[in-house]
Amino acid sequence: MKIFKHAVLNLVRKPTKAIMILVIMILVFSLVFTGIIIQNSISSSRVFIRTHLGAVVQYEQDWEKAMQDQIGEDEYAKMQISRETAIDIGKDARVRNTYLIENSYAMAQGLKSASQQGGIIVYETDISGEKIRSDENEVVYLNLSGSENLIPIEFEIGKLTLSSGRYFSQEELENGDRVVIISEEFAAINSLNLGDSISLETYNMAKMDCTIVGIYSGAAQFTEDNFFTTSAMIREINSFEPYPMEGYSAVYFMLNDPLDVDSFIADSTEKLPSKYTKLAANNNEYKNLTKPLDLMELITNILIWVIFAAGAMIIIAVVTIFIRDRKFEIGLLLSTGQNKLKIAGQFIFEIALITIIAFVLSAGVSQLTSGYVGSWIAENQLTEEKTNPDSSQDIPYYYDYGRMTPELDIESVADEFDVSIDTGTLLNLFLISMGIMVIAAGAPLFIILRYKPREALQD
């Protein structure tokens, strides 16, 4: 018996019930698909945010909690991460580079500050009242940041750009050569060029001449007087300090893949020296940016399951009626001796055909509707969150000195709210649809095919 031919003939020649099932399936599938597509887009947006926020994990100390707990000096000492511990954490295969940042300060006479905040300091006396300057000379108060890396992390992640010159060489790092990279603004206001020498003054007014090897652009407001140099030079400056800063001012781990951030933090936390320390990766910002997505995901999730459950029940009911209505035909086929598997095959093939048509149409419809819904969500929901003052607690970029990520706002996330569906998701949805279909058609068939032909013929 040509079961496939008969299946098609039944659908073509008696289309009413098939169309009814088709319409119901399209409605249910479209709603579920739209929900899943939006959910998929939410996941993509999370990846986008995490990727965009970067792959930098920062070592942080929770001073507030430490003070609250009134910890002892030993515990305070532990909060400084050692070089060995930092290097050990940085050995993880997910880590591309480890940055041990050391900071210091120096003054430069006869130079102007490029920062609007000032940098002009008039020294007359020191804290103890001892006069350290006899006249009111103008000096620039410089912030120096050093690491053992060839390229400072700020440049590696694109926060700053080297506009001319070069980064440090391996020899300069090892030898502790006095080399600096300065901002365009500082260079411009002081007419400095590559290769020029700047004379820095340390705490005890020791002179240190250093050479400009690079000029960078992209300095944030109030940070134009920041210099980048080598760790060795920072240590040299600090050696003149009566109370030099101990440990590193910042420790960063740059990962190869931003999506490894959470797993890396989870795996590496046990290596931290104190419970008052942690590894963080712009978690607050990530949470702020993903907050509207969380709500959307929750609502979509609920909707998907409600529609899925209700839809599956409706489809099962309708298909059951569809099969049950043909009990007599099944009885007739049984009376002629038709193989039960072939009878089931024909009916399942019919429902499968309807399912496939419904699936293809639903996929198209949901692509269209989810595009509209996605745009609406992106335009209204996501961006609306930004206008709500409670929803955004972002620290302004220029105050967030430790931040090692490019700026990301909710509009950028909205722009990336791509409502598309990938092949894998489509395949999963198709398998789910076919699963529902097999259950819907299989259950009544299983019951009817157990009847004796005479019982099945009693309509």
Next chain:
Amino acid sequence: MNEYILEMDKVSFGYRDGGKKRMILKELSYGFEKGRFYTILGPSGSGKTTLLSMISALDVPESGSIRYQDKDLSKIGYGKYRRNHMAIIFQKYNLIDYLTGLENVEANMEIAKNKFNGNKKEIAYKILNTMGIVKTKADRRVTKLSGGEQQRIAIARALAKDVDLILGDEPTGALDTATSNEVIDLFKYLASEYGKTIILVTHSDEVAAKSDISLRLDDGQLRQIKEKK
């Protein structure tokens, strides 16, 4: 080995009626011979259709056994028996309504898996034509045909299966007298010339008169009321 193609041995079957069991067939035993044309008469409710259901394996006796060519139907397999050894013509045609007359006949030929000499479609058209269904009508959906035409297709469908046992439940009930006579003559011919065993349930004394053996089902037992030698 005996000469019966189909043999019923102490077959019993009953229905529950208001909590009370009513036996329709009571240890009924009878043998149907090969190449004979049987008619079964009996009053309404006597169990003629039930008896036909038993021998066509549409249902299973509560007790007793039915043997086809000396083999118990349960051993042959009820589905296989229905598929390869018998054909049944129902009182209400029972055609598949989304198929044409030709497709209904072809479907039955395919299920039977018997070997046919020649093109199945041509054979189907020929049988349908024998039953008075011309090609243009054979190609129409059965729902577009009259009751008489549908019954003729139902008979053609049974004949097309080319099996040794043809069973009918009032197969000529929807036919006019002339066509009915033609069909009965065809059954007689099939029995005498091709050795087919025909068992028809009928109310018609005229049909019974043309059969080789007439039986009456009464009180759960078959009684032979006529036999042509």
